Amino acid sequence: MTETGQQTVRVVYTKYDGALHWHQYATRLGEDQHGVWLGCPAGNTAQRGHEPPITYDHAFVLLIPRDAWWTAVFNAAPHRTEIYCDISTVPQWRDGMVTMADLDLDVVRRRGGSLFVDDEDEFAEHRVRYGYPAEVVQSAEHAAQWLMKAIGEGVEPFGGGYLEWLSLVR
Template sequence: MTDGQQTVRVVYTKYDGSLHWNQYATALGEDEHGVWLGCRAGNTAQRGFEPPITYDHAFVLLFPRDAWWTAVFNAAPARTEIYCDISTVPTWRDGVVTMVDLDLDVVRRRDGSLYIDDEDEFAEHRVRYGYPTEVVENAERAARSLMRSIGERAEPFAGGYREWLSLVQ
C-alpha cells in the first residue's frame, strides 16, 4: 500500500510466457475507459530480469475492459505522449494485472506524429511463437482502431487522461 492506495504489479509477458516489462504502480481509479494506474517520476520498471530503469517523468497506465491493448500517457519531458501496447486482454488477480505483449505499438509523439511501431517484430514473433489466426486478427484490428481513435483525438486520447496524470505529478 502507498498513501492509502493499492499498489498493483503490472506484468507483461511474451507469448511463450517469458517475463517482459514489469513494474509496480498505484491504483488511481476507474472510469468508462477502464482502470487507471499511476507512477510518479522516479518509478522503476524492468524488462524481464534486466536491471531496472528509472523514469524521469510521471505517467499513467490505462487498462481498458475487454480490449486488446493497454496505454501509457506520459508527462513531459517524455518525447512520447501516448504509447499503446497491443496485447491480449488484461486479466486481474490478487493485485496483479497480466497480459501478453503482442509486439505492435501505437505511438503518438508530443509533436503530434502518430505511427505503428514494431511491425517487423510482430511478423517475426508471429512465426516464432505461432500466433493463432485469432490473435493476429485481434492485434491488427486493435492497432488500426487505435490509429483511428488517437488520430481523431477521441477520448481518452484527446486529453481526458490529464486529470489522472495530475494525481501523480
C-alpha cells in the same frame, strides 16, 4: 473521473510464450468508463525480464481498458512520447496483479503530433516464432487500426481526458 482508494498493483507483461517481459509496480488511481487507471511518479522503476531495473525520469499513467487488446501509457511533458499503446492480449486481473502478453505492435503519438504503428517487423517475426493463432493476429491488427483512428481523431481517453489522471501523479 472516479477515484477509489489507492493500492499498489503489480503490472506484468509477458511474451506470448509466457516469458517475463516488462514488469513494475504502480498505484491504482481509480477507474472510469475507459478502464482502470494506474499512476507512476517520476522515480518509479520497471524491469524488462530479469535485466537490471530502469528508473523513469517522468511521471505517467497507465490505462488498463476492459476487454480490449491493448494498454496505454500517457507520459507527462516534456517526454517526447505523449501516448504509447501496447497491443497485447486482453489484460487479466488477479490478486492485485494485472497480466497480459505483449504482441509487439505499438501505436505511438509523439508530443509534436506524429502518429505511427511501431514494431511491425517484430510482430511478423514473433507471429511465426510463437505461433500466434489467426484470431490473435486478427485481434492485434484490428486493435492497432482502431487505436490509430481513435488517437488520430482525439477520441477519449486520447483527446486529453487522461490529463486529470496524470495530475494525480505529478
